[in-house]
Amino acid sequence: MTEMTGDPFYDDHLLSEIYDAWHPRAVRDDFDFYLPLIMQANAVLDIGCGTGTLLNEARQYGHRGELCGLDPGQGVLARARAFEGITFVLGTLPQPGLDARFDLAVMTGHAFQAILADDDVDQFLSTVRQCLVPGGAFAFETRNPLARPWETWTPDLPAVVRLDDNSRVTITTTVTSGFDGRTVSFRHDFAGDHPGLPLTSESTLRFHDAETLAKRLEESGFSLEARYGDFQSRPFTAKSPEIITIARRR
Ligand SMILES: C[S@@+](CC[C@H](N)C(=O)[O-])C[C@H]1O[C@@H](n2cnc3c(N)ncnc32)[C@H](O)[C@@H]1O
Incomplete structure (x- = not known):
């Protein structure tokens, strides 16, 4: 289903x-x-x-x-x-x-x-x-998958963004399960001065x-x-x- x-x-x-x-x-x-x-x-x-x-x-x-x-x-x-x-x-x-x-x-x-x-x-x-x-x-x-995009999903390439309230968020991505021919799993860590942070998300992509x-x-x-x-x-x-x-x- x-x-x-x-x-x-x-x-x-x-x-x-x-x-x-x-x-x-x-x-x-x-x-x-x-x-x-x-x-x-x-x-x-x-x-x-x-x-x-x-x-x-x-x-x-x-x-x-x-x-x-x-x-x-x-x-x-x-x-x-x-x-x-x-x-x-x-x-x-x-x-x-x-x-x-x-x-x-x-x-x-x-x-x-x-x-x-x-x-x-x-x-x-x-x-x-x-x-x-x-x-x-x-x-x-x-x-x-032939371009192996997950090879750039590394913590040493963080993204930094600003929200509307001017708080700063740093996003780091870590591959937690490498390409097995079908899927890649990874984690995003969100850190910064917003009171709702830190947060973490885990995802898998096919x-x-x-x-x-x-x-x-x-x-x-x-x-x-x-x-x-x-x-x-x-x-x-x-x-x-x-x-x-x-x-x-x-
Ligand atoms: C990376 S976002 C892309 C959002 C938007 N299409 C864009 O281009 O910015 C992926 C979106 O897919 C949605 N999604 C995940 N599984 C889905 C499903 N089975 N059916 C429909 N949407 C799904 C997520 O909730 C999320 O909003």
């Missing part, structure tokens, strides 16, 4: 604020990739929408159709719900009422990698398909190789329409940082 609960990181309200400070628009080249797709689609579902910033940007740019964000994280959803004119649903798929009406589903910020087991991935893809109109598209990305992922999509009723290796839409190669897929519902 698809994992119904997400990562506890995204339930916490302070960590959700830290997430936004850590991923400001200036570093979100993925938004530049997904926004044109969203603007061309009438009804859009953002699965694992987090704090809702992508859909909000689409609305600010003048998207007039249905925009719906779905996320199991209570902390991020609370932030998202501050944006007006967008429906935000707490939960994941399958979700009653989200059947067969979206022209486009997106899944950004590597949220797809939160689904770990093979059976859960297959069931998830089937339920995404059921949310789409015939001919609708699913656009998402997953990090390329990695997919491009060909097996394409096969899974085909078997789940999608046709692979396009595959890119980065958010500048360069072709996918073994060295690409990302496997970005646009799959169309058959």
Whole structure:
């Protein structure tokens, strides 16, 4: 069965604020990739929408159709719900009422990698398909394991961010279980002068190789329409940082 609960990181309200400070628009080249797709689609579902910033940007740019964000994280959803004119649903798929009406589903910020087991991935893809109109598209990305991104997830490369109240947060990442051909587990430690700190979060991410992922999509009723290796839409190669897929519902 698809994992119904997400990562506890995204339930916490302070960590959700830290997430936004850590991923400001200036570093979100993925938004530049997904926004044109969203603007061309009438009804859009953002699965694992987090704090809702992508859909909000689409609305600010003048998207007039249905925009719906779905996320199991209570902390991020609370932030998202501050944006007006967008429906935000707490939960994941399958979700009653989200059947067969979206022209486009997106899944950004590597949220797809939160689904770990093979059976859960297959069931998830089937339920995404059921949310789409015939001919609708699913656009998402997953990090390329051949690029071994976890090798940079080390405590000697901390991130430092400032929150709205000007408190300073240092984030260190430690891999707790290395790549075993499928998953990597890691811990984030958050320290700083905010009274809610220190905090720690533990996460596991699933990695997919491009060909097996394409096969899974085909078997789940999608046709692979396009595959890119980065958010500048360069072709996918073994060295690409990302496997970005646009799959169309058959
Ligand atoms: C790294 S964040 C990305 C958030 C947002 N899409 C972005 O690009 O900033 C991953 C998100 O995936 C959500 N998530 C985890 N498991 C999920 C699932 N099974 N279904 C939907 N969302 C999930 C988390 O709650 C979290 O908000």
